Amino acid sequence: MILAEANQLNLTIRLFLLLLHPVFNCTYWFMEKKRILYISQEITPYLPESEMSEIARYLPQGVQEKGREIRTFMPRYGCVNERRNQLHEVIRLSGMNLVINDTDHPLIIKVASIQAARMQVYFIDNEDYFQRKAVLHDADGNEFEDNDERAVFFARGVLETVIKLRWAPDIIHCHGWLTSLVPLYIKKYYYNDPLFQNSKLVYSVYNDDFKKTLDSKFNEKLLLEGITADDVKGIEDPTFANVSKMAIGYSDAVIQGSENINPDVKNYIQENGKLFLDYQPKETYIDAYNEFYDKV
DSSP: OHHHHHHHHHHHHHHHHHHHOHHHHHHHHTOSOOEEEEEESOOTTTSOOOHHHHHHHHHHHHHHHTTOEEEEEEEOOTTSOHHHHTOEEOTTTOOOEEEETTEEEEOEEEEEEEGGGTEEEEEEEOHHHHOSSSSSBOTTSOBOTTHHHHHHHHHHHHHHHHHHHTOOOSEEEEESGGGTTHHHHHHHTSTTSTTTTTOEEEEEEOSOOOSSOOOTTHHHHTOOTTOOTGGGGGGSSOOHHHHHHHHHHTOSEEEEOSSSOOHHHHHHHHHHOOEEEOOOOTTTHHHHHHHHHTTO
Protein backbone atom coordinates (compact mmCIF):
# COMPACT_ATOMS: atom_id res chain seq x y z
CA MET A 1 0.00 0.00 0.00
CA ILE A 2 2.77 2.43 0.95
CA LEU A 3 4.74 1.57 -2.22
CA ALA A 4 1.62 2.08 -4.37
CA GLU A 5 1.02 5.50 -2.80
CA ALA A 6 4.66 6.42 -3.34
CA ASN A 7 4.45 5.42 -7.02
CA GLN A 8 1.28 7.49 -7.43
CA LEU A 9 2.98 10.49 -5.82
CA ASN A 10 5.97 9.97 -8.11
CA LEU A 11 3.71 9.99 -11.16
CA THR A 12 1.93 13.15 -9.95
CA ILE A 13 5.27 14.92 -9.52
CA ARG A 14 6.33 13.92 -13.05
CA LEU A 15 3.06 15.20 -14.51
CA PHE A 16 3.61 18.48 -12.67
CA LEU A 17 7.13 18.72 -14.06
CA LEU A 18 5.72 18.00 -17.51
CA LEU A 19 3.64 21.18 -17.32
CA LEU A 20 6.61 23.23 -16.15
CA HIS A 21 9.42 21.69 -18.19
CA PRO A 22 8.72 20.17 -21.62
CA VAL A 23 12.38 19.17 -21.81
CA PHE A 24 11.91 16.93 -18.78
CA ASN A 25 8.99 15.34 -20.59
CA CYS A 26 11.14 14.50 -23.60
CA THR A 27 13.78 12.94 -21.37
CA TYR A 28 11.41 10.70 -19.43
CA TRP A 29 8.39 9.90 -21.56
CA PHE A 30 10.37 9.18 -24.70
CA MET A 31 13.18 7.34 -22.95
CA GLU A 32 13.63 4.28 -25.12
CA LYS A 33 14.35 1.73 -22.39
CA LYS A 34 12.50 2.55 -19.20
CA ARG A 35 12.60 -0.67 -17.16
CA ILE A 36 15.94 -1.85 -15.75
CA LEU A 37 16.36 -5.12 -13.86
CA TYR A 38 19.46 -5.13 -11.65
CA ILE A 39 20.87 -8.49 -10.55
CA SER A 40 23.87 -8.23 -8.27
CA GLN A 41 26.19 -10.52 -6.39
CA GLU A 42 26.34 -8.00 -3.54
CA ILE A 43 24.71 -4.75 -2.46
CA THR A 44 25.55 -2.44 0.43
CA PRO A 45 24.30 -1.91 3.18
CA TYR A 46 23.41 -5.61 3.31
CA LEU A 47 27.04 -6.55 2.75
CA PRO A 48 30.22 -4.55 3.48
CA GLU A 49 31.12 -1.75 1.09
CA SER A 50 33.06 -2.75 -2.01
CA GLU A 51 33.30 -1.40 -5.52
CA MET A 52 30.56 -3.74 -6.72
CA SER A 53 28.26 -3.41 -3.71
CA GLU A 54 28.35 0.40 -3.89
CA ILE A 55 27.60 0.49 -7.62
CA ALA A 56 24.76 -2.00 -7.13
CA ARG A 57 23.38 0.21 -4.35
CA TYR A 58 23.67 3.70 -5.88
CA LEU A 59 23.25 2.98 -9.60
CA PRO A 60 19.61 1.83 -9.33
CA GLN A 61 18.78 4.85 -7.20
CA GLY A 62 20.45 7.25 -9.62
CA VAL A 63 18.78 5.68 -12.64
CA GLN A 64 15.40 5.70 -10.89
CA GLU A 65 15.81 9.39 -10.12
CA LYS A 66 16.34 9.95 -13.85
CA GLY A 67 12.90 8.53 -14.56
CA ARG A 68 13.41 4.82 -15.16
CA GLU A 69 11.63 1.97 -13.36
CA ILE A 70 13.86 -0.50 -11.52
CA ARG A 71 13.82 -3.86 -9.78
CA THR A 72 16.85 -5.07 -7.81
CA PHE A 73 17.87 -8.58 -6.70
CA MET A 74 20.68 -10.13 -4.66
CA PRO A 75 21.22 -13.41 -2.76
CA ARG A 76 20.07 -13.60 0.88
CA TYR A 77 23.39 -14.75 2.28
CA GLY A 78 23.29 -16.01 5.87
CA CYS A 79 25.42 -13.06 6.98
CA VAL A 80 22.68 -10.58 5.97
CA ASN A 81 21.03 -9.46 9.20
CA GLU A 82 17.30 -9.91 8.59
CA ARG A 83 16.13 -8.12 11.73
CA ARG A 84 18.35 -5.07 11.38
CA ASN A 85 17.56 -4.72 7.67
CA GLN A 86 13.86 -5.58 8.14
CA LEU A 87 13.68 -8.37 5.59
CA HIS A 88 10.38 -10.19 5.29
CA GLU A 89 9.22 -13.05 3.13
CA VAL A 90 6.94 -12.39 0.17
CA ILE A 91 4.62 -15.38 0.43
CA ARG A 92 2.97 -14.88 -2.96
CA LEU A 93 6.36 -15.09 -4.69
CA SER A 94 7.80 -17.97 -2.67
CA GLY A 95 6.90 -21.64 -2.80
CA MET A 96 8.21 -23.08 -6.05
CA ASN A 97 11.02 -25.63 -6.26
CA LEU A 98 14.01 -25.39 -8.60
CA VAL A 99 15.58 -28.68 -9.67
CA ILE A 100 19.38 -28.53 -9.74
CA ASN A 101 21.49 -31.62 -10.25
CA ASP A 102 18.37 -33.80 -9.84
CA THR A 103 17.53 -32.31 -6.43
CA ASP A 104 14.59 -30.07 -5.50
CA HIS A 105 15.48 -26.78 -3.80
CA PRO A 106 12.69 -24.52 -2.44
CA LEU A 107 12.79 -20.92 -3.63
CA ILE A 108 12.14 -18.33 -0.94
CA ILE A 109 11.76 -14.63 -1.80
CA LYS A 110 12.32 -11.88 0.74
CA VAL A 111 12.26 -8.12 0.37
CA ALA A 112 13.60 -5.07 2.17
CA SER A 113 13.44 -1.34 1.56
CA ILE A 114 16.18 1.26 1.43
CA GLN A 115 14.06 4.16 2.61
CA ALA A 116 16.53 6.90 1.72
CA ALA A 117 16.59 5.70 -1.88
CA ARG A 118 12.87 4.83 -2.08
CA MET A 119 13.77 1.47 -3.56
CA GLN A 120 13.17 -2.17 -2.69
CA VAL A 121 15.65 -5.01 -2.83
CA TYR A 122 14.45 -8.57 -3.46
CA PHE A 123 16.45 -11.42 -1.94
CA ILE A 124 16.78 -14.96 -3.30
CA ASP A 125 16.94 -17.40 -0.41
CA ASN A 126 17.31 -21.14 0.07
CA GLU A 127 18.38 -23.13 3.10
CA ASP A 128 20.81 -25.35 1.19
CA TYR A 129 22.65 -22.57 -0.63
CA PHE A 130 22.37 -19.31 1.31
CA GLN A 131 21.92 -20.01 5.03
CA ARG A 132 25.66 -20.28 5.82
CA LYS A 133 27.12 -17.21 7.53
CA ALA A 134 29.38 -16.30 4.62
CA VAL A 135 29.23 -15.09 1.02
CA LEU A 136 31.38 -17.08 -1.44
CA HIS A 137 34.10 -18.52 0.80
CA ASP A 138 34.50 -19.67 4.39
CA ALA A 139 36.37 -17.94 7.23
CA ASP A 140 39.65 -19.45 6.03
CA GLY A 141 39.19 -18.10 2.51
CA ASN A 142 38.25 -21.44 0.96
CA GLU A 143 35.69 -21.05 -1.81
CA PHE A 144 32.56 -23.15 -1.33
CA GLU A 145 32.41 -26.35 -3.36
CA ASP A 146 28.80 -25.66 -4.43
CA ASN A 147 29.31 -22.09 -5.67
CA ASP A 148 28.43 -23.33 -9.16
CA GLU A 149 25.02 -24.56 -8.00
CA ARG A 150 24.50 -21.40 -5.99
CA ALA A 151 24.99 -19.41 -9.20
CA VAL A 152 22.45 -21.64 -10.98
CA PHE A 153 19.89 -21.24 -8.21
CA PHE A 154 20.37 -17.49 -7.95
CA ALA A 155 20.03 -16.84 -11.69
CA ARG A 156 16.98 -19.04 -12.16
CA GLY A 157 15.45 -17.83 -8.91
CA VAL A 158 15.61 -14.20 -10.03
CA LEU A 159 14.12 -14.88 -13.46
CA GLU A 160 11.31 -17.07 -12.12
CA THR A 161 10.47 -14.32 -9.62
CA VAL A 162 10.39 -11.66 -12.32
CA ILE A 163 7.95 -13.87 -14.23
CA LYS A 164 5.74 -14.05 -11.13
CA LEU A 165 5.94 -10.26 -10.82
CA ARG A 166 4.84 -10.02 -14.47
CA TRP A 167 7.35 -7.21 -14.96
CA ALA A 168 9.01 -7.08 -18.39
CA PRO A 169 12.51 -5.51 -18.22
CA ASP A 170 13.94 -3.58 -21.15
CA ILE A 171 17.47 -3.97 -19.79
CA ILE A 172 18.83 -6.70 -17.51
CA HIS A 173 22.07 -5.51 -15.91
CA CYS A 174 24.16 -8.21 -14.20
CA HIS A 175 26.90 -7.46 -11.65
CA GLY A 176 29.46 -10.06 -10.58
CA TRP A 177 30.30 -13.57 -11.75
CA LEU A 178 27.53 -15.13 -9.62
CA THR A 179 25.10 -13.55 -12.14
CA SER A 180 26.99 -14.94 -15.14
CA LEU A 181 24.32 -17.52 -16.05
CA VAL A 182 21.54 -14.98 -16.51
CA PRO A 183 22.49 -14.15 -20.14
CA LEU A 184 22.58 -17.87 -21.02
CA TYR A 185 19.16 -18.53 -19.49
CA ILE A 186 17.58 -15.50 -21.15
CA LYS A 187 18.94 -16.33 -24.60
CA LYS A 188 18.47 -20.11 -24.50
CA TYR A 189 15.85 -21.08 -21.91
CA TYR A 190 13.46 -18.15 -21.37
CA TYR A 191 13.73 -16.75 -24.89
CA ASN A 192 10.10 -17.60 -25.70
CA ASP A 193 8.70 -15.96 -22.58
CA PRO A 194 6.94 -12.72 -23.61
CA LEU A 195 8.41 -10.91 -20.60
CA PHE A 196 11.97 -11.40 -21.85
CA GLN A 197 11.58 -11.42 -25.64
CA ASN A 198 12.72 -7.80 -25.96
CA SER A 199 15.11 -7.70 -23.01
CA LYS A 200 18.72 -6.66 -23.62
CA LEU A 201 21.55 -8.06 -21.49
CA VAL A 202 24.30 -5.88 -20.02
CA TYR A 203 27.07 -7.69 -18.15
CA SER A 204 29.47 -5.85 -15.83
CA VAL A 205 32.88 -7.44 -15.32
CA TYR A 206 34.62 -6.80 -12.00
CA ASN A 207 37.86 -7.73 -10.36
CA ASP A 208 36.08 -10.53 -8.46
CA ASP A 209 37.90 -13.58 -9.83
CA PHE A 210 37.36 -16.86 -8.05
CA LYS A 211 40.62 -18.77 -7.69
CA LYS A 212 39.44 -22.35 -7.64
CA THR A 213 37.94 -23.86 -10.78
CA LEU A 214 34.24 -24.62 -10.32
CA ASP A 215 32.83 -28.15 -10.24
CA SER A 216 33.89 -30.16 -13.29
CA LYS A 217 30.25 -31.03 -14.05
CA PHE A 218 29.12 -27.41 -13.98
CA ASN A 219 28.23 -27.39 -17.67
CA GLU A 220 26.15 -30.56 -17.30
CA LYS A 221 24.11 -28.96 -14.51
CA LEU A 222 23.06 -26.21 -16.91
CA LEU A 223 21.40 -28.50 -19.44
CA LEU A 224 17.70 -27.71 -19.67
CA GLU A 225 15.17 -27.70 -22.49
CA GLY A 226 16.68 -25.35 -25.06
CA ILE A 227 20.21 -25.52 -23.63
CA THR A 228 22.49 -28.03 -25.36
CA ALA A 229 25.98 -29.28 -24.61
CA ASP A 230 27.29 -27.06 -27.42
CA ASP A 231 25.75 -23.99 -25.78
CA VAL A 232 27.88 -24.50 -22.65
CA LYS A 233 30.94 -26.03 -24.29
CA GLY A 234 32.97 -22.97 -23.36
CA ILE A 235 32.86 -23.87 -19.67
CA GLU A 236 33.95 -27.49 -19.88
CA ASP A 237 36.87 -26.04 -17.93
CA PRO A 238 34.91 -23.71 -15.61
CA THR A 239 37.56 -21.14 -14.72
CA PHE A 240 36.65 -17.54 -13.91
CA ALA A 241 37.81 -16.42 -17.35
CA ASN A 242 35.75 -19.06 -19.19
CA VAL A 243 32.62 -18.43 -17.14
CA SER A 244 32.98 -14.70 -17.77
CA LYS A 245 33.51 -15.24 -21.50
CA MET A 246 30.32 -17.30 -21.74
CA ALA A 247 28.37 -14.55 -19.96
CA ILE A 248 29.81 -11.93 -22.32
CA GLY A 249 29.07 -14.10 -25.33
CA TYR A 250 25.36 -14.29 -24.49
CA SER A 251 25.12 -10.60 -23.51
CA ASP A 252 24.28 -7.68 -25.77
CA ALA A 253 26.71 -5.25 -24.15
CA VAL A 254 29.55 -5.25 -21.63
CA ILE A 255 30.70 -2.77 -18.99
CA GLN A 256 34.10 -2.82 -17.31
CA GLY A 257 33.06 -2.33 -13.69
CA SER A 258 36.54 -2.33 -12.14
CA GLU A 259 39.53 -0.33 -13.29
CA ASN A 260 41.57 -3.54 -13.48
CA ILE A 261 40.01 -6.84 -14.56
CA ASN A 262 41.22 -10.29 -15.58
CA PRO A 263 43.52 -9.68 -18.62
CA ASP A 264 42.24 -12.77 -20.46
CA VAL A 265 38.66 -11.52 -20.10
CA LYS A 266 39.70 -8.00 -21.13
CA ASN A 267 41.29 -9.34 -24.32
CA TYR A 268 38.16 -11.38 -25.07
CA ILE A 269 35.98 -8.27 -24.74
CA GLN A 270 38.19 -6.37 -27.16
CA GLU A 271 38.20 -9.21 -29.69
CA ASN A 272 34.50 -10.05 -29.33
CA GLY A 273 33.23 -6.77 -30.71
CA LYS A 274 30.33 -6.40 -28.26
CA LEU A 275 29.06 -2.92 -27.47
CA PHE A 276 31.41 -1.87 -24.67
CA LEU A 277 31.61 0.81 -22.00
CA ASP A 278 35.02 1.26 -20.44
CA TYR A 279 35.61 1.75 -16.73
CA GLN A 280 33.91 4.83 -15.30
CA PRO A 281 35.03 6.59 -12.09
CA LYS A 282 32.65 7.13 -9.19
CA GLU A 283 31.89 10.71 -10.22
CA THR A 284 30.55 9.82 -13.68
CA TYR A 285 29.37 6.21 -13.77
CA ILE A 286 25.66 6.82 -13.10
CA ASP A 287 25.28 9.25 -16.00
CA ALA A 288 27.50 7.13 -18.25
CA TYR A 289 25.60 3.90 -17.55
CA ASN A 290 22.26 5.63 -17.94
CA GLU A 291 23.23 6.94 -21.39
CA PHE A 292 24.74 3.58 -22.33
CA TYR A 293 21.43 1.76 -21.74
CA ASP A 294 19.80 3.61 -24.64
CA LYS A 295 22.59 2.49 -26.98
CA VAL A 296 22.12 -1.22 -26.25
